[in-house]
Amino acid sequence: MTPLFTVEGLVVSRGGHRVLDGASLTLRPGERLAVVGPNGAGKTTLLRSLIGLEKAEHGTITAFGSLRRTEKEFRPVRARAGYLFQDADDQLFCPTVIDDVAFGPLNLGLAPREAAERALAVLERLHLGHLSARITHRLSGGEKRLVALAGVLAMEPEALLLDEPTNALDDVHYRRLLDILSGLPMAMIVVSHDRPFLHRLSTRVLALRQGRLLPAAFHSHPHTHDHLHIHVEGDHAHRH
Amino acid sequence: MTPLFTVEGLVVSRGGHRVLDGASLTLRPGERLAVVGPNGAGKTTLLRSLIGLEKAEHGTITAFGSLRRTEKEFRPVRARAGYLFQDADDQLFCPTVIDDVAFGPLNLGLAPREAAERALAVLERLHLGHLSARITHRLSGGEKRLVALAGVLAMEPEALLLDEPTNALDDVHYRRLLDILSGLPMAMIVVSHDRPFLHRLSTRVLALRQGRLLPAAFHSHPHTHDHLHIHVEGDHAHRH
Amino acid sequence: MKAPGFDRMTPRARLLATLILTLAVVALRGLPAQGAALAGAFALALISGQALRPLLHRLAHVEGFMVLLLVMLPFSVPGTPLVTLGPLVLSAEGLARAIGIALKTNAAILIVFALLGTVEPLRLGHAARGLGAPVRLVQLFLFTTRYVELFRDEIRRRREAMRARAFARRTSLHTFRAYGNLAGMVLVRALEKAARVEEAMRCRAFDGRLPAIGIEEGERGILAGPGLALVVGAALIALDRLP
């Protein structure tokens, strides 16, 4: 199977500083690639480069079988690789949920009625149908994240690029998101600090270190350490 | 010693819902009080009420020896109890770091030169002197948090109210913050989900449950569980 | 927000009725018709079923130049003297003028409040589109409503942060500088948000042409409300102009 993305020797600078310095990766169909790294390592920069929002100084990006360099060459990539922003509020710009989810399909050339139908179908599939007439800015943080995901999925992308998707989610929305993502067939690159989440979702891990991507692996073992509890007076004693 | 804060039977509603429902606490000089509780329990609401940003429906707040009810009565409290916001981004609004740190002293009536001197002194004390001419907006998340703390300390408060101070800090800034706070002499109320941090810093713990504050205690014991690591190829093996 | 009174009228019909009625009110010249207009507008506000307290609050607020205008008119319009205060002469015609303006102004405020007070800005945008407003203007309006609350919250949080650092607003250079910085900071954040939103649009295959977002279809009952407004407006003008 030909890879969806092949990146080789990517160099990208931001604010005069080389954030990516020879990063390489391959994403094959069905793979779920986790990318980890400390704050400021360049994880967001990497995802942005893959769809041409960040300009590469050196290196090559091959996406969906073709080399991509110019804005024009990247445009079709953005329709086929859905990018979930680190901040959902930036991604929801239409007044109502249904408008927002239908925005992508409309841009793909669907008629308004078809676009609205597809948007509604995606919302239903994510069990968000009841939100469709809601005003986007009145959604809770977790709802915003899921609606943003619906907007991306409505374009029927072949790959997903997810930038810290579990950020600022409460437990309910966290589990919903994990269930949804686990059930999706397409390839993904997931950036996150959330190890249990990555462990359950991803098939392979890369670590971003000094601007390069290094293979990494999850590794789980029993571990003994001091566990810090807080006991509240009046609660039942618990067993350890 | 007379307490800095005495709260009794505090009731505060937000969005039509009783968030605090009979909360009581006392903060004495030199104490470092930890407040813990799940998301949405009302921890932020509690801190905001202490400096009068949230209106109490019932109950009394005594701060620095006087009963406080009106906006006017709370104003001097805000000069004497420094409040570090949950999101440092909300707290910084001046163009440069030195301007921002000097804002509080200026509000206290210092002359511009004195205010700038005091701001610089505080920045130096926190080893942030090199940031003084920087544009606040371009600081990293961790730097923003420390500069916001400097802005609070520049008012020479008698007590600190810290709302999740370790949120979104990377390791370096986390340790810096812990060192700084451990070295400060004043009383504090620290809201946080970060147990190791609270354990090292606080002298007493209260848990917020159903709108009330209950005494709680740290409790530490050895514990075995699965520990999830990510191993990067080429790194040295580590010991568990 | 609930307005049992006008729930069944579509936003487009309400907008049209508002335009017709305010236009009629503005054209009135005599006190009897102006008084009738105010009474009718008040009845409309009652029917709309909204809380009247914010409305009364609003009516109590008069801009500086309007105070000046209303206070000076009785003295500056020549006519039958009613009261003489030294060099100042309060004329009956001038007083009628001032009262008339106050009646018309308040009637118009009541009409807007009654008919549009409960319409979501979003639906109003679509209604304006239905009445022929330019698409881009309506889109600008709709996108703006999307962001107003976001920035209101941001400004509120920042002002609280200022108060938490013992800031008290006064008439002082320090206060003006603080507000200037506040506005500057919020604008910078807004510009960066704008850049990110533009990227988000490009990521969803946006090619420079905004789709005509969700224009509401099938509004019925377009005629009843505005038709009634037309009749009432015409009746008011007739009352005013016919001897």
Next chain:
Amino acid sequence: MAHIPDGVLSLPVGVAGWAGAAALTGFALRSLKEEAIPGTAILAAVFFTVSLVAVPVGPSSVHLLLSGLMGLMIGPLTAPAVLVGLVLQALLFGFGGVTSLGVNLVNIALPGILAGLVLAGPVARATPGRAGVIAGIGAGLCVAATGGGVALALALSSSDFVPSARIMLVTYLPLMAAEALITGFSVGFLKRVKPEALAGARP
């Protein structure tokens, strides 16, 4: 502050105002690329929300117009931004009027657009401090022009209004001062933190 309510202006003045407003807005909209709509809306939302902040001047308080700052930041798009602001103002708070909307728009937006045209160059070249002074003076003059516009609209509506229109400008003095100072400081801020924000064209 510059919101003339319904029922004051004469019909011809109201109609002329609507015509002027339509011309200004139509001209600006033609240059508004569709991809710039969300960005412009974000700025319009900020200008609107900042204008809701009550600024203390002596014993009372004023609300800023921000037209000078808008002119410097978004140029002719000030017209639709002000229009949206006026509509929201009327809907949310009941200020301004329906028939007087056009006059209000012209009174507020036109001075801002002109100030943007004249001052964008000098502000772009100046140091932050000087840019603040230039913009502050410009913004103060914009308020004076708006006051003049209000007075003119009243005087044209009825000769009875002329005496009060004459002394009307006095009521604009506090707003002029607040607007000049706050715009000045904002522009100083923007010059230091994000100078490209004062491009005067589109964001």
